[in-house]
Amino acid sequence: MKNRAAVVIIGGGINGVSIAYNLAKAGVKDVIVLEKKFLAYGATGRCGAGVRQQWGTKQNCILSRESVKIFENIKDELKVDIDIEFKQKGYLLLAFTEKEWNQFHKNVQLQNSLGINSKLLSPQEAKEIVPFLNTEKLLGAAYYEKDGHANPFLTTLAYAKAAEKLGVKIYKGVEVFDIHVKEGKIKGVYTNHGYIATEKIVNAAGGWSQEIGKMVGVDLPVYSERHEILATEPVNEILGPMVMSFSYNIYCQQTPHGSFVMGYGPKETSKSMRSTWQFLETMAKKVTYLLPPTKNLRVVRQWAGYYNISPDRQPIVSSCNEVEGFYMAIGFSGHGFMLAPAVGVIMKDIILGNKLTWDVVLDIGRFERNEIIKEPSVV
Amino acid sequence: MDDEKIIVCRCEDITLKEIRDLIKEGFTTVEEIKRVSRAGMGPCQGKTCGPIIAREISRITGKPIEEVYKPHNRPPFGGIFFKEIVGETDEK
Numbered sequence: 001m002k003n004r005a006a007v008v009i010i011g012g013g014i015n016g017v018s019i020a021y022n023l024a025k026a027g028v029k030d031v032i033v034l035e036k037k038f039l040a041y042g043a044t045g046r047c048g049a050g051v052r053q054q055w056g057t058k059q060n061c062i063l064s065r066e067s068v069k070i071f072e073n074i075k076d077e078l079k080v081d082i083d084i085e086f087k088q089k090g091y092l093l094l095a096f097t098e099k100e101w102n103q104f105h106k107n108v109q110l111q112n113s114l115g116i117n118s119k120l121l122s123p124q125e126a127k128e129i130v131p132f133l134n135t136e137k138l139l140g141a142a143y144y145e146k147d148g149h150a151n152p153f154l155t156t157l158a159y160a161k162a163a164e165k166l167g168v169k170i171y172k173g174v175e176v177f178d179i180h181v182k183e184g185k186i187k188g189v190y191t192n193h194g195y196i197a198t199e200k201i202v203n204a205a206g207g208w209s210q211e212i213g214k215m216v217g218v219d220l221p222v223y224s225e226r227h228e229i230l231a232t233e234p235v236n237e238i239l240g241p242m243v244m245s246f247s248y249n250i251y252c253q254q255t256p257h258g259s260f261v262m263g264y265g266p267k268e269t270s271k272s273m274r275s276t277w278q279f280l281e282t283m284a285k286k287v288t289y290l291l292p293p294t295k296n297l298r299v300v301r302q303w304a305g306y307y308n309i310s311p312d313r314q315p316i317v318s319s320c321n322e323v324e325g326f327y328m329a330i331g332f333s334g335h336g337f338m339l340a341p342a343v344g345v346i347m348k349d350i351i352l353g354n355k356l357t358w359d360v361v362l363d364i365g366r367f368e369r370n371e372i373i374k375e376p377s378v379v
Numbered sequence: 380m381d382d383e384k385i386i387v388c389r390c391e392d393i394t395l396k397e398i399r400d401l402i403k404e405g406f407t408t409v410e411e412i413k414r415v416s417r418a419g420m421g422p423c424q425g426k427t428c429g430p431i432i433a434r435e436i437s438r439i440t441g442k443p444i445e446e447v448y449k450p451h452n453r454p455p456f457g458g459i460f461f462k463e464i465v466g467e468t469d470e471k
Contacts, residue, residue, distance in 0.1 A: 233421070275453065277454070280455070298422070298459060298460050299459055
């Protein structure tokens with residue numbers, strides 16, 4: 001392992017490798033990624049990997065819109081021959097309450113103003129997109145056909161390979177124990193494989209990012225929440241879009257491979273990453289009610305992972321006032337996968353001191369400035 | 380026998396050659412091979428292919444099999460219909 005680096009990125013999830021790739025592409029030499037287990041071990045490899053642009057805040061809309069442009073042309077961008085299984089057949093968001101339906105009207109207006117051509121649908125129109133959808137009590141839906149989902153392992157692998165081709169070193173099985181700070185400046189990291197001297201560290205540790213913050217003496221305003229998810233056996237394609245409801249609390253998709261993947265947030269701050277039978281039972285009731293043909297699917301696997309939640313449910317992509325050389329891409333609040341292509345670009349801008357590529361406010365100072373506009377649309 | 384013709388993962392049709400190539404590429408745990416190839420994600424959940432993949436990793440990397448094969452299967456143990464979970468029986 002190298003013992004010196006220009007930038008050390010902690011976390012081999014999708015955001016860690018996207019940041020590494022973008023730094024290397026911009027010409028930064030000696031970038032290292034440290035991953036305590038293996039690539040996509042944490043939230044990236046456990047998530048639903050949805051990619052949606054139908055958000056309720058400007059930041060999330062811009063980041064997801066720009067990320068989709070990159071997902072659409074990922075092979076040209078990364079120049080590696082890996083199919084990330086990007087299925088672009090839309091997101092169908094369901095409104096069951098008046099409050100939700102009003103919010104959808106506002107969201108669609110905002111999205112349209114930012115070039116995201118989402119639209120509102122009647123229950124009947126929603127049924128044309130998903131014919132077996134149970135529309136009982138459904139007030140309406142929001143839909144954008146350019147949303148979708150991808151394979152999170154292969155997307156991470158594609159970014160990792162592209163980064164490695166540009167000289168990035170990715171070390172698996174290397175855990176950071178402590179961070180060396182002297183006079184308010186980053187000096188290096190202590191790992192189970194020795195010390196690495198560096199002046200710049202990026203905290204991209206997802207569910208463990210709070211712990212990394214503590215190593216430099218900073219209390220980061222994020223916490224980790226356990227969410228659960230399951231997968232079924234593969235069947236022929238019957239479902240085009242990701243179907244999602246905030247009030248009914250569910251998302252459900254069918255991957256190009258044929259398996260259904262679905263989850264909801266039990267919203268527990270448990271430190272366990274085990275799945276529960278309670279989730280399986282509740283999910284079975286939810287999904288067979290909303291999408292009745294799913295009752296004939298066999299569940300083959302269930303698991304859990306962390307959402308790293310920020311106060312406004314938008315990522316914190318930022319430098320740190322207290323510690324020079326400490327950067328963070330944290331608090332993705334359940335949508336880190338879909339934003340990663342754009343986040344890598346923004347973090348590269350921050351580290352290099354460039355003007356941000358897009359007009360977004362993601363710095364940690366926003367919480368002190370009371371500029372919080374909370375994302376209203378999260379499962 | 381030709382390792383291109385030996386199916387290791389019967390759920391996802393993955394050959395011994397594909398597994399060996401992945402190990403040589405640096406995926407030296409059963410967990411990583413599952414994630415990049417889907418070997419072990421099918422209905423059997425790796426109960427068939429898991430030990431075979433572990434043996435190949437052990438042979439190629441020289442690590443002892445006890446170090447390589449640590450199955451911690453995710454539930455449920457076998458495939459189960461949603462309709463069985465919600466207690467619905469087939470209408471006849």
